[in-house]
Amino acid sequence: MAIIKDSTxxxxxxxxxxxxxxxxxxxxxxxxxxxxxxxxxxYENGSAEPKICNLLKLANLFKVTIIDLTQRDLSSExxxxxxxxxxxxxxxxxxxxxxxxxDHSSEIEKFLQxxxxxxxxxxxxxxxxxxxxxxxxxxxxxxxxxxQSLLRDNKEMIGFICCKMKEHQPEDTSLNQG
Numbered sequence: 660m661a662i663i664k665d666s667t668x669x670x671x672x673x674x675x676x677x678x679x680x681x682x683x684x685x686x687x688x689x690x691x692x693x694x695x696x697x698x699x700x701x702y703e704n705g706s707a708e709p710k711i712c713n714l715l716k717l718a719n720l721f722k723v724t725i726i727d728l729t730q731r732d733l734s735s736e737x738x739x740x741x742x743x744x745x746x747x748x749x750x751x752x753x754x755x756x757x758x759x760x761x762d763h764s765s766e767i768e769k770f771l772q773x774x775x776x777x778x779x780x781x782x783x784x785x786x787x788x789x790x791x792x793x794x795x796x797x798x799x800x801x802x803x804x805x806x807q808s809l810l811r812d813n814k815e816m817i818g819f820i821c822c823k824m825k826e827h828q829p830e831d832t833s834l835n836q837g
Contacts (some may be wrong), residue, residue, distance in 0.1 A: 671705040673733045677721040678703075680739075692716040722746050757820055764813050771810075775803050 678688045678699070685699040692713060701707035709717060718725045727733060727742040778799055785792075 668705075669732055670708065670729045671703050673721075673723075673728050673731075674699070674717065675703045676734050677723070677728075677739075681721075688720075691720055718746075757817065760813075760817055761821075764810065764817065768810055771803065771806055 678685070681688070683691070684696075685703070686696040689696045689699045693716070694713065698707070698709075698713075702709055714725055714728070718728045721728065723733065723739075723742040723746050727745065731738060731742060733739045733742055778796065782788075782796060788796075
């Protein structure tokens with residue numbers, strides 16, 4: 660394994676090297692991850708570094724971990740193959756960790772739904788509600804909607820992670836829920 664040194668040096672050379680391995684131009688790589696050619700050029704020449712979300716997109720496209728992309732010299736075939744193998748592996752601990760998020764997300768969703776149902780039920784039978792109570796119920800509805808949005812995003816993220824895990828280990832169906 661290559662010695663870890665200044666990550667910006669590896670990042671810029673790895674982006675260039677891995678882009679060429681895929682036979683992509685800077686324009687093609689930019690399109691694949693939703694950027695423009697200038698972004699890729701600036702990453703490769705070291706005048707800019709990608710935001711974490713773009714770094715993740717690059718790592719996923721190249722099928723390497725962010726750590727390998729930024730901290731290892733992936734120009735040699737051996738180092739590159741090791742990085743790909745590492746990216747494809749999912750340990751039992753990682754699977755259990757993701758399953759914990761799935762279970763916790765479901766529990767939170769059920770809890771919030773029950774509170775919302777209770778609040779809606781109570782509001783049906785309340786007459787002459789004071790303004791401060793109306794204000795509290797209104798704020799509750801806004802918080803409930805925001806929480807629902809966060810839960811949807813959380814489920815999408817978990818689904819994406821599970822999908823990635825299934826891509827790399829199709830024989831494992833223990834995380835096919837969610």
